[in-house]
Amino acid sequence: MCSSKQATQPDTTLTSSTFRPVPSSTHDWIGPPNPLSNLRPIVYRIPENESELEKQLRHLRQETEDWNHEFWTKQNISFSKEKDSFIASQLKAKGLSLRDEQGRRRSLNSEEMAVFYKNFLDKNRTRHVNYNKEWYRRNFTITLLMARVTLNNMWRTVTDRHSSKKNSSPTT
Incomplete structure (x- = not known):
């Protein structure tokens, strides 16, 4: 199966669907992983009769999702x-091109790549530390808001039951 035609390379440009459904009143929507951030987008449901506190929670969760997606995309x-760039420079230093004689992309071994990984992590350490601090701050705030929403909903249930018993009890 030898051919004189050069093999055409498939288009590897990453495209991301911008499709986001309208928020539902019953379910969150979790989409397929984004090809750039590798995160699954989430559209949070909007419950019927959403309270201001629930709305605040939903907005903070969505803002956090968007912030997280933006960070990991970049x-x-x-x-x-x-x-x-690292692979190209290492291959060039060895006197090699990016592709071998058969047109296959050359790679480096794990020991050579370990140098890149360590340098990348060292160079981005502060960025990752700041990301983690912000991630924990946001999640702590979300957790507190969730607790407040739960307590408000419990209180509303108790007071609704109490008022309905009061209204349905016979008067003498």
Whole structure:
């Protein structure tokens, strides 16, 4: 199966669907992983008769999802570009091209790549530390808001039951 035609490379450009459904009143929507951030997008449900506190919680959760997606998109693009550049520079230092005689992409061994991974992590340490601090701060705030929403809903249930018993009890 030898051919004189050069094999055509498939288009590897990453495209992301911008499809997001309208929020449902009954279910959250969790989409397929985004090809850039590798995170699954979430559209949070909007419950009927959503209270202001529930709305605040939903908005904070969605903002956190969007912030997280943006961080990992930038981080993954930066990682890929720097990795490709590192591989190209290492191959060039060895006097090799990016592709071998059969047109296959050359790679480096795990020991050679370990140098890149360590340098990348060291260079981005502060960014990751700041990301983690912000991630914990946001999740702590979300957890407190969830607790407040739960307590408010419990209180509303108790007071609704109490008032309905009061209204249905016979008067003498």
